[in-house]
Amino acid sequence: MTAGGTPAEVRSACPYCGTGCGLLLRPDGQGGLEVRGDPDHPANRGRLCSKGLALGETLGQEGRLLAPQVNGRDTGWDRALDLVAARFRQAVEQHGPDSVGFYLSGQMLSEDYYVANKLMKGFIGSANIDTNSRLCMASTVAGHKRAFGTDTVPGTYEDLDEAGLIVLVGSNLAWCHPVLHQRILAARAARGTKLVVIDPRRTATCDQADMHLKLQAGSDVALFNRLLAALYEGGALDADYLRHVEGLGAALEAAFAADAAVTGLEATEIAEFCDLWMRTGKVVTIFSQGVNQSSSGTDKVNAILNCHLATGRIGKPGCGPFSVTGQPNAMGGREVGGLANMLACHMDLENARHRAAVQDFWGAPAMPDRAGLKAVDLFRAAGDGRLKALWIIHTNPAVTMPEADAVSAAIKACDFTVVSDITAATDTARLADVLLPAAAWAEKDGTVTNSDRTISRQRAVLPPPGQARPDWDILADVGRRMGWAAAFDYQSPAQIFREHAALSGLAGRFGLDFDISGLSGLSDAGYDGLAPVRWPVSRSRRGGRFFADGRFYHPDGKARMLPVRCQPPAAAPDRKFPFRLNTGRIRDQWHTMTRTAQSPRLSGHLGEPFADIHPDDAADLGVQPADLLRLRSPHGQAILRARITADVQPGDLFVPIHWTGETAPSARIASLVAAAADPVSGQPESKASVAAAERFQASWYGFAVSCRPMAPGTTPGTDYWALARTQTGYRAELAGAAPLRDPEAAARQLFALPDAAIQMMTDSRKGIARVALHQSGRLAAALFIAPQPIAVRRSYLAGLPGTCTSGVLTGQPPEDLPDAGPLVCACFNVGANTILRAIETGRLLSAADVGAALQAGTGCGSCRSEIAALLARRRCRPAAE
Numbered sequence: 001m002t003a004g005g006t007p008a009e010v011r012s013a014c015p016y017c018g019t020g021c022g023l024l025l026r027p028d029g030q031g032g033l034e035v036r037g038d039p040d041h042p043a044n045r046g047r048l049c050s051k052g053l054a055l056g057e058t059l060g061q062e063g064r065l066l067a068p069q070v071n072g073r074d075t076g077w078d079r080a081l082d083l084v085a086a087r088f089r090q091a092v093e094q095h096g097p098d099s100v101g102f103y104l105s106g107q108m109l110s111e112d113y114y115v116a117n118k119l120m121k122g123f124i125g126s127a128n129i130d131t132n133s134r135l136c137m138a139s140t141v142a143g144h145k146r147a148f149g150t151d152t153v154p155g156t157y158e159d160l161d162e163a164g165l166i167v168l169v170g171s172n173l174a175w176c177h178p179v180l181h182q183r184i185l186a187a188r189a190a191r192g193t194k195l196v197v198i199d200p201r202r203t204a205t206c207d208q209a210d211m212h213l214k215l216q217a218g219s220d221v222a223l224f225n226r227l228l229a230a231l232y233e234g235g236a237l238d239a240d241y242l243r244h245v246e247g248l249g250a251a252l253e254a255a256f257a258a259d260a261a262v263t264g265l266e267a268t269e270i271a272e273f274c275d276l277w278m279r280t281g282k283v284v285t286i287f288s289q290g291v292n293q294s295s296s297g298t299d300k301v302n303a304i305l306n307c308h309l310a311t312g313r314i315g316k317p318g319c320g321p322f323s324v325t326g327q328p329n330a331m332g333g334r335e336v337g338g339l340a341n342m343l344a345c346h347m348d349l350e351n352a353r354h355r356a357a358v359q360d361f362w363g364a365p366a367m368p369d370r371a372g373l374k375a376v377d378l379f380r381a382a383g384d385g386r387l388k389a390l391w392i393i394h395t396n397p398a399v400t401m402p403e404a405d406a407v408s409a410a411i412k413a414c415d416f417t418v419v420s421d422i423t424a425a426t427d428t429a430r431l432a433d434v435l436l437p438a439a440a441w442a443e444k445d446g447t448v449t450n451s452d453r454t455i456s457r458q459r460a461v462l463p464p465p466g467q468a469r470p471d472w473d474i475l476a477d478v479g480r481r482m483g484w485a486a487a488f489d490y491q492s493p494a495q496i497f498r499e500h501a502a503l504s505g506l507a508g509r510f511g512l513d514f515d516i517s518g519l520s521g522l523s524d525a526g527y528d529g530l531a532p533v534r535w536p537v538s539r540s541r542r543g544g545r546f547f548a549d550g551r552f553y554h555p556d557g558k559a560r561m562l563p564v565r566c567q568p569p570a571a572a573p574d575r576k577f578p579f580r581l582n583t584g585r586i587r588d589q590w591h592t593m594t595r596t597a598q599s600p601r602l603s604g605h606l607g608e609p610f611a612d613i614h615p616d617d618a619a620d621l622g623v624q625p626a627d628l629l630r631l632r633s634p635h636g637q638a639i640l641r642a643r644i645t646a647d648v649q650p651g652d653l654f655v656p657i658h659w660t661g662e663t664a665p666s667a668r669i670a671s672l673v674a675a676a677a678d679p680v681s682g683q684p685e686s687k688a689s690v691a692a693a694e695r696f697q698a699s700w701y702g703f704a705v706s707c708r709p710m711a712p713g714t715t716p717g718t719d720y721w722a723l724a725r726t727q728t729g730y731r732a733e734l735a736g737a738a739p740l741r742d743p744e745a746a747a748r749q750l751f752a753l754p755d756a757a758i759q760m761m762t763d764s765r766k767g768i769a770r771v772a773l774h775q776s777g778r779l780a781a782a783l784f785i786a787p788q789p790i791a792v793r794r795s796y797l798a799g800l801p802g803t804c805t806s807g808v809l810t811g812q813p814p815e816d817l818p819d820a821g822p823l824v825c826a827c828f829n830v831g832a833n834t835i836l837r838a839i840e841t842g843r844l845l846s847a848a849d850v851g852a853a854l855q856a857g858t859g860c861g862s863c864r865s866e867i868a869a870l871l872a873r874r875r876c877r878p879a880a881e
């Protein structure tokens with residue numbers, strides 16, 4: 001408490017992307033939190049993006065899992081955990097340790113991850129423990145290990161401030177790591193940093209770049225091979241640094257054999273890029289999912305690393321290859337060894353000395369000597385009966401794994417599935433035999449590591465609801481019940497952290513990079529007060545820069561350049577499936593939306609799932625703006641809203657990953673994605689599947705608003721629906737192929753309001769119906785039906801439920817009430833129409849003018865490209881409009 005009686009602010013870290021922004025949290029006394037950026041955190045220096053700023057809106061207890069459940073019925077912890085321990089033990093005794101598996105998440109804290117890894121690898125004796133980080137950055141891990149001998153991220157965020165050129169490969173940083181993007185733009189404004197984006201799709205990140213190389217999907221290796229050849233031809237190789245590197249000759253041979261034409265780029269564009277790279281001494285290459293999520297992702301990573309190693313642009317300020325992680329603790333998972341092919345603390349499963357050291361440290365009865373099943377194979381094993389027991393923690397593979405329908409069936413088919421989560425309302429939780437209620441962000445203590453190796457504390461500031469417990473506590477309890485009481489006798493996350501730090505000292509003694517043994521003596525108070533710290537933190541070394549001295553982690557101390565050749569994506573478009581399907585994130589949602597969908601502000605940006613399609617392809621298919629598209633692949637199908645845009649190339653589609661069975665069942669896009677994995681990293685290719693597309697022949701479209709939750713899935717004949725939160729309740733988009741005969745009955749079923757007073761307007765000849773339901777003189781809900789996509793003012797209508805209005809059926813605001821339009825700036829809640837009006841009346845010419853007039857774009861800045869598009873729209877508007 002402060003002297004004035006208000007609770008003091010508590011330092012913590014954001015639970016979303018790998019930027020790892022620091023937060024200041026203050027409980028509001030009513031179960032909520034005030035959230036602001038921590039000005040002292042080195043990752044964000046007080047900045048937050050729209051998602052971080054809205055964290056306080058996502059803490060609702062609605063849908064929280066409050067008690068353990070067995071077969072859908074609430075029970076106590078003893079019964080649930082006895083059952084989990086017994087079923088896992090039984091499977092191991094009857095079928096061996098490889099008959100069980102854990103599937104974890106980059107959302108877990110390092111302490112949780114550490115206990116899970118110790119339980120599976122050290123005591124159960126299997127390496128069948130993998131994580132959704134396999135879908136995120138496994139190719140980077142594999143590429144780092146091939147080049148450096150260990151999984152070391154050499155870059156730091158300070159390098160972004162000093163670089164002369166930043167190359168972004170397969171990364172929409174403006175939307176996916178907005179605070180990092182703003183940091184780059186600030187450096188650009190101050191120092192003129194050049195910015196190049198390499199991406200098949202035009203994204204918000206391209207707007208402020210000097211160059212956008214819109215290459216063909218999967219051709220990154222050809223581009224970086226051409227760069228390596230050009231660097232050689234231009235005499236830009238660093239002979240001195242190359243004394244620390246093996247493999248130059250073979251890498252160059254592969255580079256000169258490459259055909260850059262497969263990139264689809266003009267030779268002049270490639271030459272300009274190579275020339276810029278060569279002329280700039282300080283180059284940082286940031287890469288992300290566009291590189292990793294590929295059937296040749298590891299080769300793509302090594303193609304990038306080759307160029308940095310050959311020119312010595314690594315290990316120096318302002319230089320280096322830099323993988324940015326998608327999740328808040330993907331790095332922590334790598335550190336504790338939470339992937340099927342890792343041991344712990346960057347030690348190797350296949351290395352007998354490493355294994356023996358860890359086994360001795362843990363006092364473990366059994367250790368696997370080979371990699372376990374990686375994510376794709378883990379779920380295949382669940383489906384074909386090889387896995388008898390599976391524990392899924394804080395992730396939703398029934399939505400996110402490629403071939404998601406098959407994965408869903410595999411989870412269902414597994415003899416015994418346990419799910420730990422904060423809610424029972426996920427596609428995966430609905431398939432569990434045992435559900436375990438876990439503490440959520442802001443209710444639990446631990447550490448996370450961000451993309452630049454900075455370890456930060458997440459701190460508990462709210463009590464967990466019901467019987468929810470932290471994951472480390474649940475996992476350790478199961479370990480004890482399985483018979484390993486001493487090894488899992490943990491009382492606090494601080495104790496686990498100290499053990500992990502001490503174990504890392506062994507890695508340090510083996511000469512490995514990950515060593516935080518300097519923190520192994522932290523007291524509980526020291527752990528509580530731990531400030532952000534970048535590893536290594538050994539007894540002799542704190543922070544610092546890797547590879548400046550040219551010392552790498554292969555046995556000979558040298559790095560490796562790899563001869564890499566461009567491989568096309570696993571599947572090629574053909575007559576049956578002519579489109580290339582790319583998937584990714586949008587600005588204001590996080591993964592499967594369990595948290596962000598609770599925020600009306602975040603849901604206001606893009607309120608329904610969509611497929612971006614090029615105008616030429618839309619014309620060929622007869623698709624008009626706001627039509628629905630049906631997509632098919634060999635593995636599944638989807639229905640989504642069409643967005644016609646030249647941001648994607650002809651023949652390409654882009655679809656976001658976030659929607660689920662809870663929010664838009666026809667838009668679970670991973671059900672279309674093939675489980676084609678990189679042979680080295682095991683990471684699936686989520687950016688380049690194949691699909692067919694056609695206009696969805698809807699006979700009716702619907703738009704609904706309501707104070708209360710709706711049940712669009714129960715409305716007969718609804719083939720498409722998407723649900724989103726609003727400030728007053730909910731909104732939904734609907735459509736169906738079969739005619740909707742009785743709109744009034746549909747409205748009553750959708751809203752479950754049998755006694756509400758009905759106000760209705762219909763034109764049955766035109767197929768139009770508008771239905772409003774009132775209770776106690778206030779609008780409870782409204783439904784608009786038409787044979788074409790519904791043309792009403794959605795943001796205006798979304799504000800009406802709960803008000804005393806009778807004019808809802810016009811679908812338009814009164815003339816004297818301006819409609820803000822779709823949300824653009826989530827930080828300051830500014831809609832598109834408000835911005836357009838301000839541009840018009842205030843004669844605004846730039847995003848800076850708009851910011852000065854409305855604040856829009858002055859928060860996290862990730863809406864600036866949309867503001868620029870609105871400015872351009874006004875500039876291009878015909879005089880007569």
Ligand code: SF4
Pocket residue numbers: 014015016017018019020021044047048049050051052053176177178179180
């Ligand atoms: S950039 Fe946004 S989502 Fe990422 S850590 Fe920072 S506040 Fe969170």
